Amino acid sequence: MADAEFASPFALPESPAEPDLVAKYFRGLGDSTRVRILELLEAEGELSVTELVIAVGEAQSKVSNHLACLRWCGFVEGRRVGRQVRYRVADGRVSELLRLAQSLLAGNAEHVAACTRIEARC
Amino acid sequence: MADAEFASPFALPESPAEPDLVAKYFRGLGDSTRVRILELLEAEGELSVTELVIAVGEAQSKVSNHLACLRWCGFVEGRRVGRQVRYRVADGRVSELLRLAQSLLAGNAEHVAACTRIEARC
DNA sequence: CCGACATATCAGCCGTTTCTGTTACGTTAC
DNA sequence: GTAACGTAACAGAAACGGCTGATATGTCGG
Numbered sequence A, B: 001m002a003d004a005e006f007a008s009p010f011a012l013p014e015s016p017a018e019p020d021l022v023a024k025y026f027r028g029l030g031d032s033t034r035v036r037i038l039e040l041l042e043a044e045g046e047l048s049v050t051e052l053v054i055a056v057g058e059a060q061s062k063v064s065n066h067l068a069c070l071r072w073c074g075f076v077e078g079r080r081v082g083r084q085v086r087y088r089v090a091d092g093r094v095s096e097l098l099r100l101a102q103s104l105l106a107g108n109a110e111h112v113a114a115c116t117r118i119e120a121r122c
Numbered sequence C: 001c002c003g004a005c006a007t008a009t010c011a012g013c014c015g016t017t018t019c020t021g022t023t024a025c026g027t028t029a030c
Numbered sequence D: 001g002t003a004a005c006g007t008a009a010c011a012g013a014a015a016c017g018g019c020t021g022a023t024a025t026g027t028c029g030g
Helices: A019-028 A030-046 A049-056 A060-072 A092-114 B019-028 B031-044 B048-057 B060-072 B092-114
Strands: A074-082 A083-089 B076-081 B084-089
Touching: A019 A074, A019 B031, A019 B092, A030 A049, A030 A060, A030 A074, A030 A083, A030 B019, A049 A083, A049 B019, A049 B092, A060 A074, A060 A092, A060 B092, A074 B076, A083 A092, A092 B019, A092 B060, A092 B092, B031 B048, B031 B060, B031 B092, B048 B060, B048 B084, B060 B076, B084 B092
Parallel strands: none
Antiparallel strands: A074 A083, B076 B084
8 A cells, every 4th residue: 555656457478577466476485484384384385274374383373374465365275174274285386386485595695694684584 | 582493503505404494594685675786687787886876876784784684694705906895796506596486476476475474575 | 053174264463575865885986 | 095886784674474363254064
């Protein structure tokens, strides 16, 4: 609710997305719990919320919140099976994104870890 | 400060980086100014800080801070030329990362834009 | 229908990130 | 050496993101 730019309702694949949107998208991956969830789903294929809660060892409400975010941004999708909702990675390119980042990180891990400049984490 | 996993001091390229580090890395891309800077550098090849300040239309100190972050995390590198410092994208995979995100975004742009769940932006 | 289970949502608080303006540092020109 | 230019660093204030705990929604069993 701040942007001066108007996003076309029909973004063409060719036209690069608004930097704003790209940044927001990356922020969707900018939380360690969300990354762990994605990695777990990638490894296991499909998991229920309860299974994820156990696997990551965090509060149910926390996991559920992060799932909502991931789902909303299109990183994962869930389907109801009885009382459970089972989640999986929504698109193979999401996995690519993660692998690419890890590959880059492999060479810079020390730098990134040590970076306390702008963001206490960066 | 919650993970039960122990980070090996010598992460192998094979072993996936710590989720913490991956998330931090993505956060490095989670700001629209930083994304704009990267896109500009990708398009122009190499730019000085002043040129970037003009191009993005933001305060010099803001741009410089973001450059510090990008440089620190290995997204860009700068070299001094006289009184100027000229920056460029440090690794082709960074561009890949951006393109991959934009490609994914092309299909989800509306969802992501509308997402006000956990992160007011997400 | 009621209780139990599985998941989602909400509100308030707190920590982190970012912005703004100012100041410090390095380099070149005079 | 001093002034001017280009860039980086810093501090305080403001905004945002995320956590916790409680509550709502939906589904199944009896």
